[in-house]
Amino acid sequence: MRAFEISAGSTGIDGIRSTERPTPTVTPTGILVRMRAASLNFRDLMVAAGRYAGGTVVQDTIALSDGTGEVIEVGAAVTRFRVGDRVAGTFFQDWVSGLPSTPRASLGAPPADGVLAEYVVFDERDAVHIPAHLSFEEAATLPCAGVTAWHALVSVGQLRAGQTVLALGTGGVSVFALQIARMCGAEVIITSSSDEKLARARALGAHHTINYRTTPDWEREVMTLTQGRGVDHVVEVGGVGTLAKSMAAVAPGGKIALIGVLTGRVGDASPYMLMPRWSSITGIFVGSRDMFEDFNRAVAINQMQPVIDRAFAFDEAIEAYRYMERGEHFGKVVIRF
Ligand SMILES: NC(=O)c1ccc[n+]([C@@H]2O[C@H](COP(=O)([O-])OP(=O)(O)OC[C@H]3O[C@@H](n4cnc5c(N)ncnc54)[C@H](OP(=O)(O)O)[C@@H]3O)[C@@H](O)[C@H]2O)c1
Structure with missing residues (x-):
């Protein structure tokens, strides 16, 4: 499958490259998602620059934390999702509710690969249904910001x-x-x-x-x-x-x-x-899956429309990063797959 990764030792956007990775296979508690959209956060510029929490990226890492798509296969033990569901991954892995006692890995920063790939496997624990009235692009703005x-x-x-x-x-x-x-x-x-x-x-x-x-x-x-x-x-x-x-x-x-x-x-x-x-x-450090689900209920009831400044095509991912870096945007910058 096609993906964009932050290369080990990256010091900026020049360290992001298009790559081929094996399509992931579903785990017993995992859902295989065909990705449809992603969004950028200021944090993603910091990851590429080697200035995010963990410092320099030490291994090639698929970029971006925020993405949405359609479930195309579920593991044998999965109960929260079915094939065809529209989902988003949660920013943090394994933070469902309350406050975690130890820091959690976040998508798109080592050691966790991100969502700027054609297919992603999320553990069912680390995904939510997206509001029905939102497009994949609109819902891709929700997980971090x-x-x-x-x-x-x-x-x-x-x-x-x-x-x-x-x-x-x-x-x-x-x-x-x-x-x-x-x-x-x-x-x-x-x-x-x-x-x-x-x-x-x-x-x-x-x-x-x-x-x-x-x-x-x-x-x-x-x-x-x-x-x-x-x-x-x-x-x-x-x-x-x-x-x-x-x-x-x-x-x-x-x-x-x-x-x-x-x-x-x-x-x-x-x-x-x-x-x-x-x-x-x-x-404040993003939030739990419970917070995401509470937020999604409020978004749905109030028919809230996230503000997308500009959408880029998958192939234009690096241009999207450069646009984000210029700070010309109002609201969110997204990538449409
Ligand atoms: N702790 C967390 O959980 C968490 C989560 C998400 C983001 N963040 C952090 O929050 C910040 C914003 O993230 P983001 O993704 O929303 O960024 P963003 O979309 O890139 O927004 C950047 C905007 O901030 C404004 N800005 C820049 N310097 C400013 C200043 N001195 N005073 C007031 N506004 C200023 C500018 O707005 P104008 O163009 O209107 O001037 C700029 O366009 C980043 O530092 C990010 O790392 C933290």
């Missing part, structure tokens, strides 16, 4: 109608945060470096928008917009370069979901300003 935003705002955040959510930037996680916040009846403030993207965010339902390039003190603008109170939730994808501002923008009792590293990992943001606001920072 969608579940992360859901985990941050709903599973941990306990977001309620009438609360205020601040989302930073208009990438995959942040646009899902905007959509989930609206679904839950919250007020949304979103930032971007682009006025054009902010107009798209308003069309999607954002109540307030701030250009963080032209308004570098955006935390002050957040305080003005919230009459000096601050926001109940921050979807913090920026990392150390934005964290101090996020802490300055949070309301008494507010929650900062620490998710991203877009501005880097090392800095000197002091956490003490959280104390007099009784507010907190929680680390």
Whole structure:
């Protein structure tokens, strides 16, 4: 079968190559899936650059964590799926519910091959049915970015109608945060470096928008917009370069979901300003299969449509990576098989 892999020692997109691999065979608890779509996350750029959690890729690894397809064969012991089911793999392997006691492997980073291949075998434990109203491309956006935003705002955040959510930037996680916040009846403030993207965010339902390039003190603008109170939730994808501002923008009792590293990992943001606001920072790392299934129910009931910026053909996978790297997208970049 055809696949794209990150080659061992890769330091960037040039380390991604098209390859032939044996078609996987189904295990007793496995489902063989003919893949139909995949989506990219910022994390996939880090994997290719050798800067993801495990560092340099030490073995050739099939790329990408997020993919959907159709079940074409099931193992003898499989009970959760049937041939013909439309499914997505979960980002993490063997994380069904609660919090795992040890780190789990994630698809598309060693030691786990990913989904940018014509066929993938998932253990039935590590897959979910996708919402019926979504195309394969739309559903391929959910496993990492969608579940992360859901985990941050709903599973941990306990977001309620009438609360205020601040989302930073208009990438995959942040646009899902905007959509989930609206679904839950919250007020949304979103930032971007682009006025054009902010107009798209308003069309999607954002109540307030701030250009963080032209308004570098955006935390002050957040305080003005919230009459000096601050926001109940921050979807913090920026990392150390934005964290101090996020802490300055949070309301008494507010929650900062620490998710991203877009501005880097090392800095000197002091956490003490959280104390007099009784507010907190929680680390978020994608989510469990239970969270994914809860999210899918909400997506289905609310007929939510993930935002696809651009779809590339399977053969154009490397171009999709380059497009993602340029940061021109609003929402998600997908690959159609
Ligand atoms: N912990 C987890 O479980 C988890 C899960 C998913 C993602 N992440 C992390 O979350 C971050 C976002 O991931 P993603 O896949 O959503 O990325 P993405 O789709 O590539 O989004 C990137 C966008 O972030 C915005 N941005 C960049 N620098 C910014 C800054 N200084 N302030 C505010 N916004 C900024 C830009 O938006 P504009 O173009 O609008 O300016 C950019 O387009 C990454 O660091 C990723 O590694 C973590």
